[in-house]
Amino acid sequence: MTKQQPPGFRPTHVVPPNGMPAWETPDPARPTVPLDPLLPVELVERLGDWGHIRCANGWAxxxxGRHLIAVPKDPPAGDGPPAGTADPRPLLARAEEALADYRSAVEELAAGGLDGQSFGDRTRGLRIGVVLDGESMWVYDAEEGRWLYGDGRRLHTYATDRTPSDEDTGHAPTRFTAPKGEP
Structure with missing residues (x-):
């Protein structure tokens, strides 16, 4: 696990809707913190079924890797508004409200006005996700259970809460494939 700020983070995949386990190295004996559902990640390396990912905060x-959901390489764009597009402003307003609610609960917890259980109760169900990269935006719509890509004018769905086609076993890949050139 590394903690460095990745230059130019650009999500290539999202974590499946049920989240997924993670490991420090491609070794099932070295588990680490599991990943949150629909977290945007960048796949930086493949080793057989293993995928080395990094997150926007630099955590790797x-x-x-078989269970990651790919993000289109070229986000959707077009001259006219395609069917199913939406104005990004209401979704951004909901994200701001959820963040404000969370910040308020954190402030109250830090001031001693909430205990851990009350904090958990107050924040249960709050979920947002936003990645900004210049004019590109990826935002999670908790009401619809989907990640959307936006270019400032309209939104396009690129990942939804759906069951992955390959059953999520919750354990490490069972095959190890050495990189080419190694025995």
Missing amino acids: AWVD
């Missing part, structure tokens, strides 16, 4: 881990 190994996962079963």
Whole structure:
């Protein structure tokens, strides 16, 4: 696990809707913190079924790469508004409200006005996700259970809460494939 700010983070995948386990190295004996559902990640390396990912905050881990959901390389764009597009402003307003609610609960917890259980109760169900990269934006719509890509004018769905086609076993890949050139 590394903690460095990645230059130019650009999500290539998202974590499956049920989250997924992660490991410090491509070794099932070295588990680490599991990944949150629909977390945007960048796949930086493949080693057989293993995938080495990094997150926007620089945290890196190994996962079963077969279960990652790919983000389109070129986000959707077009001259006219395609069907199903939406104005990004209401979704951004909901993200701001959820963040404000969370910040308020953190402030109250820090001031001693909430205990751990009350903090958990107050923040249960709050979920947001936003990645900004210049004019590009990826935002999680908790009401619809989907990640959207936006270019400032309209939004396009790129990942939804759906069951992955390959059953999520919750354990490490069972095959190890050495990189080319190694025995």
